[in-house]
Amino acid sequence: MKVIYDPRHVFFQPKNIFENSKIKVNPDNPNKIESIVGLLKKDLRFDFIKPMDFPRSYLYLAHDQEYILWLKTLSKKLKTEEEYFPKVFGYDKIYDTQTPITNNTFEMAWISAKCALTGADYIIKTANDAYCLTRPSGIHAGLDNGGGKCYLNNGAIAAKYIQSKTNAYIAILNIGSFHANGTQEIFYEDNTTLTISIHSNPSDNFPYISGYEWELGCNEGRGYNINFPLSKNNEAKDYIRVLEKAILEIKNFDPDFLIISLSTDMNENDENSCFKLNSNDFKNIGNLISKLEVPKLILQENGYNSNVNEISIKSFFDGLII
Template identity: 30%
Template sequence: METIFTERHALRNSRTELFGGQLVEPFERPSRAEYIIDRVREVALGPVNEPDDFGMAPITAIHDADFIAFLQVAWPDWQAAGFKGEAMPTVWPARRMSHRIPTDVEGRLGYYALSGETAISEGTWEAAYASAQVALTGAERINQGARAVFSLCRPPGHHAAIDMYGGYCFVNNAAVAAQHLLDTGAKRIAILDVDFHHGNGTQDIFDARDDVLFISLHGDPMDAFPHFLGHAEETGTGAGDGYTINYPLPPKTDFATWRAALQKALAQIKDYAPDALIVSLGVDTFETDPISFFKLKSDDFTTYGADIATLNLPTLFVMEGGYDIAEIGVNAVNVLQGFEGAS
């Protein structure tokens, strides 16, 4: 299996995250990608190649153009305002308040942020842009006939909504890849999100569409970030009704319970008969992940990789979360090896 990867991910290297009332070292840090690529090379998964550059058009095909323009200037505007730390939102357009976009950078941060933990720092936009190109290159490989590709994206993307960032995500890599496949000939795409945290951004993007089936297995939003999307009764709106499927699962969910939900999801994907499958691959379902509460073990990732392979679909794996950094490489690559072994 080919891996698409760029060292430009390291341009995203914020020093602060708001967690538990403290400013801490971010859980989403450059070493995550380094552990994964080291494991890819250690097991000789396949060739590792740099992404091509598809430009801005595929990004603005998914995201609001003003939002993307904001991401490009957020850091220099923050610096120009004289702030000394990293750019973090402190105020939001809450219920019953005006939703006009302020001119002040502090106001714009709050307008475009869906959560407060994710700091913007030097290099954030450049890394987010490069991460989208990693996903787009993987999608193009699928177009060229590849059975499976691993887009080792960092920063991740599935929390990035049409016009909001947060949860360490700025550009929705999986959504951008899906749209590229549709724009280049596919009729239907399925996105299977196996990250512990609900892919609220992906759901937001495809909520009213029937050309993308979005299925997510995740921690119940009553108990887990992002809290305000991902309930079972959310099934899409308008033309998209029935094309969003959520499996919220409780604290301490074990692999048997999680896998039962996966089997339902795989059957639904098979019935949808997509031209290709995109897997939002988060491995924060691991039993010792520091910001999650599922109980999967390393061997379980191999098992469910093989389960996904039974669909016999062209499959693009897009890296999302996973924060037990010492084990992230093993767990992510176990999914890919399980898939390859069953193919």
């Protein structure tokens, strides 16, 4: 399997977050990805390639031009080591205090998006699966905003790119502890893209404002957005049962491509986990997804514990690649 990886992500090192009115260390550091790189480079099933270059115009397929201009302009204004947090919600396009902007945020997010675009281009041309080591993550970035440590929605950009080159129908499956609110927003009125998210109940977990089961999409997209909010500390058997339902929905939709937003933060050993899943459960998840006979683009999303990432990713691919 091709792995799209850009080592320049190590230059993205946000230092702080604000949480409950306190400054805390930002958990998003390069080890999140580098631990996975070290693991996969020892595995002959994986072949690393660098991302290609693309026109930045592809960003506007998924994001509002005002948001992109705001993010790019603000990033360039900041000094080295300076971190900007939102001050005026509405003017500031970041909706929380866990997503600081630094002087290289836009460029680093663009590099991450180019990894996803390269993966999308690869699966179009080969109909084979690809895995993108995207950082920063993307699932919480919406049409005209960022948040949840996400700035550009890599999965949405990849999906829109595929559809700009083909007449494809696409399914996007989010598996992790938290709802893919940004992805949902971007495709909420779209009947050519099925969006499914399995996550913890937003009534008491991020992003709080979306991810409920009654959010079905609207206008032409009604019925093409499916949420599976699960209770906290859900057992693996319940998670797997819901995943089976999601896979059935994907089969009924019969997409040409499948994009998987993969987080490892539902592993019970991750500090942010809302579920009781272990490494063997990740293998079962990979095995179930392998039954979908469609080219797959897998994007690395959340999960900030390096040891958990290694174990979870190895188990997932042991189940997926059979």
